[in-house]
């Protein structure tokens with residue numbers, strides 16, 4: 279992790295003054311991600327900011343416009359599914375996008391030191407971590423080793439789903455995404471303050487592995503999720519919220 283972000287490195291050739299200003303607002307940042315996801319879904323990615331010139335330009339400092347708190351699933355590579363490049367996304371990934379101390383600290387680093395205006399919780403259908411937690415809850419057995427920590431972190435979402443009468447895995451995933459958004463804000467006063475001051479927003483999105491499209495399931499402030507999303511080619515995809 280670079281600690282040069284606060285020193286303000288030279289802007290990259292594609293980060294003009296207008297562009298930097300545009301990406302400094304949470305809504306613009308979210309729109310940028312939605313646009314990149316649409317390109318990915320449509321099979322027309324531009325692969326921005328992945329060339330050698332940009333690599334050199336961002337070496338002295340980073341100004342990512344979004345933090346991604348995503349699941350570690352190998353099919354959920356943030357820069358690919360949002361069609362972005364070097365220096366664009368500050369990515370924190372754990373199995374089941376759990377929000378423990380190191381994750382919270384990483385998010386706070388991006389929001390406070392780097393000034394990143396958007397935090398995105400990225401979950402997905404058929405999530406193995408959520409399925410493992412569901413199995414553990416139903417059988418009453420805990421997985422061995424440190425996998426137990428992942429399951430323990432997901433169990434509150436399982437209990438919430440049960441209380442709401444939700445028992446299908448993708449419905450539980452949606453609840454877990456919303457729960458992670460709430461956990462980030464509830465456990466990090468630094469992040470909550472940034473959101474309250476309008477400097478940052480937190481959005482939870484669910485990614486469909488086959489279709490490649492993301493769909494918002496939670497947002498703080500709520501209005502951010504009203505942005506149009508990538509058209510889904512999956513007829514089973516629920517409506518946006």
Ligand SMILES: [Zn+2]
Pocket residue numbers: 349350351373374402404405406407408
């Ligand atoms: Zn997963």
